[in-house]
Amino acid sequence: MGSRRLTIERRAVERARRPPVLLIVLAGIGFAVFAVPFIGLISRVPWTDLPELLASDLVIDALRLSMVTSLAATLVAVLIGVPLAWVLARLEFPGRSLVRGLVTLPLVLPPVVGGAALLFALGRRGLIGEPLNQATGLLLPFSTSGVVLANTFVAMPFLVITVEGALRNLDHRYEGAASSLGAGQWTVLRRVTLPMIGPSLVAGLVLTWARALGEFGATITFAGNLQGRTQTLPLAVFVALESDRDVAVALSLVMVVVSLAVLLVLRERWWKAL
């Protein structure tokens, strides 16, 4: 009761003082920066032709490829990103801060640079790409696997950082309690550690997936722009802007809807865990 009354009093004080007009005006402009582009996009939507546009080969191919590659990248991120987060959070080793720095670099690095770096490492003439190609015949650039790799490179840091933070904040004594109850290390991980960081894990997964879905720079640099093989939704938008604006708008609308859905899901349940 006491704290509630305090809140009411504080509100009364806030109402009594008028905020500076300039601040409100600047905030309004700030909001407009985000809002106007969406209004522009929505105003161009060809609503009557929309079903037909969405059913075109270009859109269907891009949508399918985007779903497959972004989900595959998320899966890869879970398989190797969660162990990486665990090692960073739990093991003391020389150069750990260097490793952590390298893992977070893609968050700030221009994706095009990431794509170029992938090309130099894994391209046909790349450091690892060349021997890999000679040994197995595998060629990553300009392939769907290349898209997954580029997506993973750019998006996985979101998962690693979120999960590492959660592992650090987890009370280790719970894991000790689990092992005293007879649980081996894998059982502890599966039945105690991962469930206890569950909300952060899910938040990291959704962020990773959303980032992979929107990936453009690294993908086009490393994997190119081949319809049905490497042309994801963002790439298709880019191409369509040159040829058929209505298709570009339809594709953009699909991505806005998907992004909004992700945001809503995060808001509802997992935003607090970040």
Next chain:
Amino acid sequence: MVEGPVGEGLEARFGLHRGDDFRLELDLAISPGRTVALLGPNGAGKSTAVAAIAGLLQVEWGRIGLAGITLDDPDAGIYLPPESRKVGVVFQDYLLFPHLSVVENVAFGLRSRGMSRSDSLARAADWLTRLDLTGLEKRKPGRLSGGQAQRVALARALVTEPDLLLLDEPLSALDVTTRGELRRVLDRHLEDFPGPRLVITHDPVEAFLLADEVHILEEGVVTQWGTPDEIRLRPRTSYAADLAGSNLLFGRASAGLALVGSHHIHLAEHDIDGDVLLTIRPSAISLHRRPPEGSPRNMWETSIELIEDLGERTRVRTGAPLPLTAEVTAEASSTLCLAEGERIWLAIKATEIGVEPEDGRSSSG
């Protein structure tokens, strides 16, 4: 409870370092059916001892054996990981898994040891019934009272039928009003457990009431051990003296008056009715040649049964009508010319008497 030979119980004689300047050395033997308390202040190494015996920390020298199995023996290269030890631990703050329901928490140990899901849930449900937790199976630990959480933690530790029951500060998470009741619940379940039991605590009342034998741990070393009476009557360190001399009295309270045996004691607390546990620190009792004047309402004339010289302080055991242990400075003791067998006046301020409700225990205590 019949006590078995020590070899079937816990034999722990080990040492280890933590950090640069902390060293723990312990030498404990607990036979089956016996309860030992490890009593010490914060930072004495109690949690380290728990972690070492549970296998969460590796000892550096010595040996820990339980029920004929060697758990630790660094010289012989033996270290059994925690999941292979049959040690049931009730952790400080209980550490119930927040994402699992009560019954899943209790079944956790059975599942981890390979029992099928349905069997382990059935066995867990049995234990919940034994510990009066029926109806709470589906509840998440976050929605349990302190006392319920304690019993769930106890069930989770006992369900795997461990060879040792280890309780780390089992009552410290509880508030004063429920502590007395839960201590009795705990005492009853300790009695039912056939193996050796080790209680880690900083609370002397807990140690003296639950344990057959008390070991005082200070700065990583056991400074004294013995039965609760031995420690209370002959404390050897100032820490032991401070906590061990506490007078524990069972009585029945009503309207600010407690009846202990046939003697009445005034309390500062007027709201507690029924059976109570009173605690009086020895230094809170003053001794006088003549009836004292002033505020203390608890005073009576008694005899001096025993005088112990503790160096700077003197401990005095008084006789009828209510035997108590008092402690005065050596200076006061010489001014009073204390001598065994003489008559003396004793005074206690009501505000210096600790009162805890003790529902259900007879008032004769």
